[in-house]
Amino acid sequence: MLIIKDLHAEIDGKEILKGINLELNAGEVHAIMGPNGSGKSTLAAVLSGRELVKVTKGKVLYKGNNLLEMSPEKRAHAGIFLGFQYPIEIPGVSMINFMKTAINEQRKAKGLEPINPSDFLKLMREKKALVDMDSSLTSRSVNEGFSGGEKKRNEIFQMAMLEPDLAILDETDSGLDIDALRTVANGVNKLKTSENASIVITHYQRLLDYIIPDRVHVLYKGKIVKSSGKELALELEEKGYDWIKKENDK
Amino acid sequence: MQKEQDKILNDITQGDYKYGFYSDIEMETIPKGLNEDIVRMISKKKNEPDFMLEYRLKAFRHWQSMKMPDWAHLKIPEIDYQDIIYYAAPKNKPVLDSLDDVDPEVKETFDKLGISLDEQKRLTGVAVDAVIDSVSVKTTFKETLAELGIIFCSFTDAVQEHPDLVKKYMGSVVPYSDNFFATLNSAVFSDGSFCYIPRGVRCPMELSTYFRINAANTGQFERTLIIADEGSYVSYLEGCTAPQRDENQLHAAIVEIVAMENAEVKYSTVQNWYPGNKNGVGGIYNFVTKRGICKGDNSKISWTQVETGSAITWKYPSCILKGNNSVGEFYSVAVTNNHQQADTGTKMIHIGKNTKSLIISKGISAGKSDNSYRGLVKVLKNAENARNFSQCDSLLLGDRCGAHTFPHIEADNPGAIVEHEATTSKIGEDQIFYCNQRGISTEDAIALIVNGYAREVLNKLPMEFAVEAQKLLQISLEGSVG
Ligand SMILES: Nc1ncnc2c1ncn2[C@@H]1O[C@H](COP(=O)(O)OP(=O)(O)OP(=O)(O)O)[C@@H](O)[C@H]1O
Numbered sequence A: 001m002l003i004i005k006d007l008h009a010e011i012d013g014k015e016i017l018k019g020i021n022l023e024l025n026a027g028e029v030h031a032i033m034g035p036n037g038s039g040k041s042t043l044a045a046v047l048s049g050r051e052l053v054k055v056t057k058g059k060v061l062y063k064g065n066n067l068l069e070m071s072p073e074k075r076a077h078a079g080i081f082l083g084f085q086y087p088i089e090i091p092g093v094s095m096i097n098f099m100k101t102a103i104n105e106q107r108k109a110k111g112l113e114p115i116n117p118s119d120f121l122k123l124m125r126e127k128k129a130l131v132d133m134d135s136s137l138t139s140r141s142v143n144e145g146f147s148g149g150e151k152k153r154n155e156i157f158q159m160a161m162l163e164p165d166l167a168i169l170d171e172t173d174s175g176l177d178i179d180a181l182r183t184v185a186n187g188v189n190k191l192k193t194s195e196n197a198s199i200v201i202t203h204y205q206r207l208l209d210y211i212i213p214d215r216v217h218v219l220y221k222g223k224i225v226k227s228s229g230k231e232l233a234l235e236l237e238e239k240g241y242d243w244i245k246k247e248n249d250k
Numbered sequence B: 001m002q003k004e005q006d007k008i009l010n011d012i013t014q015g016d017y018k019y020g021f022y023s024d025i026e027m028e029t030i031p032k033g034l035n036e037d038i039v040r041m042i043s044k045k046k047n048e049p050d051f052m053l054e055y056r057l058k059a060f061r062h063w064q065s066m067k068m069p070d071w072a073h074l075k076i077p078e079i080d081y082q083d084i085i086y087y088a089a090p091k092n093k094p095v096l097d098s099l100d101d102v103d104p105e106v107k108e109t110f111d112k113l114g115i116s117l118d119e120q121k122r123l124t125g126v127a128v129d130a131v132i133d134s135v136s137v138k139t140t141f142k143e144t145l146a147e148l149g150i151i152f153c154s155f156t157d158a159v160q161e162h163p164d165l166v167k168k169y170m171g172s173v174v175p176y177s178d179n180f181f182a183t184l185n186s187a188v189f190s191d192g193s194f195c196y197i198p199r200g201v202r203c204p205m206e207l208s209t210y211f212r213i214n215a216a217n218t219g220q221f222e223r224t225l226i227i228a229d230e231g232s233y234v235s236y237l238e239g240c241t242a243p244q245r246d247e248n249q250l251h252a253a254i255v256e257i258v259a260m261e262n263a264e265v266k267y268s269t270v271q272n273w274y275p276g277n278k279n280g281v282g283g284i285y286n287f288v289t290k291r292g293i294c295k296g297d298n299s300k301i302s303w304t305q306v307e308t309g310s311a312i313t314w315k316y317p318s319c320i321l322k323g324n325n326s327v328g329e330f331y332s333v334a335v336t337n338n339h340q341q342a343d344t345g346t347k348m349i350h351i352g353k354n355t356k357s358l359i360i361s362k363g364i365s366a367g368k369s370d371n372s373y374r375g376l377v378k379v380l381k382n383a384e385n386a387r388n389f390s391q392c393d394s395l396l397l398g399d400r401c402g403a404h405t406f407p408h409i410e411a412d413n414p415g416a417i418v419e420h421e422a423t424t425s426k427i428g429e430d431q432i433f434y435c436n437q438r439g440i441s442t443e444d445a446i447a448l449i450v451n452g453y454a455r456e457v458l459n460k461l462p463m464e465f466a467v468e469a470q471k472l473l474q475i476s477l478e479g480s481v482g
């Protein structure tokens, strides 16, 4: 589904990603961990097409296509979803309107008619229930005045609405209370099929108790320095990043 | 980054003006220029009673002693008032009895604009007075409305058929000496709409005037007079377009509203005069005086405007809150793009006790345009308990445009509560990216955000107009985002 080869990227002339290699197949969940500032969000930004980050070297293939050539909206139409670490507020634009526009744009890209209003409302209800989202949130402006946890839950709600093929969740677990974490993880698991895949960026092993990853990667200073099975997360939780840092900084 | 953003902004705001066509209608015009003879000629053409001619001449003489105002935040090129034709009318001036009498070209013009003059074809309850250049060509639903005692006709007809009402109210809200452009209008105005809602009548349909400038080198000077008698209600719509031309054309109109005790008037405008091209060539100079008086107790006047057109807009729809407990409202969305300039806002004059006013102004600037809000809230000494709330927001698209706010407050009553809030925001690159990531193109994202931003005002428009206005916002900003 996704192949990243020797990916280098910079922000404002400063190299942040320094040769990332990663392969992800349909049906898989990969976790990416790593200390603050190691480049996890930057990698998510590259995959979703943020202009701010400039790719200087390397290749990314998504479903066999050159991902880096596609505009952010084309990537979204092709099934890529990013759960933002810091979801953006859009005052004046209601969640309903935002979601309807997003769904219809994606349908349009697939040559489908706009969704009919009653189907849309039904879908909203269903997905809200799935992630246990407060009903009133969807009639408010996008993320405006949402609490930290509500914003994160809203990201998962949008993911449920859009049913992506590749979901990249950037620290969706941080800011969630224990119950919320469980519901959100549950939601993610329910949406999982053999056709789609996810990249879960997290600092906590806790989330991986609920979402079982096939692979765990450690990103450090712009490189993947360790990849292993889910037991790596436990090891990191126990020992912290020091041993990784020591190994790599010498 | 910023550059890239500007490029997108730019692309999106470069939409074309879709009403720029010119109709080949046979016109009757008078010679260029302005002097007493011209004023007399206009009056004579309209076969006006003496009081009208006197009014015009009084205005003209006063105008000669006046100077064009220069306090607005606008760069107005010199206007040669002798180089303008002050009267132009379709030659086959229809007898207004039947639609068949309307020149087919005129009919087609309005069809193209999406305004059907054919009553049978109209689905929604909107009565239209269509004004092309200097004259009203057709007023629909006149008879239906007459059954309720509602008078809705061209200003010219009103002068002939209801001279007493015209004499009594014309100039009672905007006196002939009010300001340079209003005085000019009072001297040379050619037509416009007249509306009288009798006591206790709720007008069952939207009344609307549709203004179209067609002829070249002409100015358009129309006036609208709306009188809502005790306990009556009317919702009034005004729309405007003009052909695309390289020269600037002057539009100096007057709207006067009188609301008696317990009466309510809603006046909505979607102003879409030709804004000039991308390089700032051509476009309408829109210098308009709109004012309403809440004359009786518990009366209400509400202005809603969506301003997307004109090269230069100079316009301050105002309310004089004379009656006790009267209410004035002003809802405005003003969009400027390319080289457009707008200096618009409102005046709320609190005279009566317990008077309330609300001002919601949303400015949107793109391209190299300049957008200013100018407001005056004045509370007179005896206006006990007066309240005002003003919210003035500016949204900037790109970084070559300007937004300015000039709120003036004069409160002479110590009990007055006057609140003013203002914000300036930009559409953030992160907001656009967030939309992009959900599959929404940058262009659609901007439309979504702009419409969200203007929603509070758009919601005040009558249904069918709100949809129109939403589309219009989108078109006006096509080619502009970052
Ligand atoms: N817009 C930006 N401008 C300048 N530097 C940036 C920008 N965004 C990220 N960086 C830098 O890039 C580096 C990687 O940041 P990134 O957000 O990818 O880290 P992260 O691994 O997601 O960290 P965290 O765990 O704290 O979320 C950091 O040094 C950060 O300061």
Ligand SMILES: [Mg+2]
Residues within 6 Å of the ligand: A040, A041, A042, A085, A170, A171
């Ligand atoms: Mg991060």
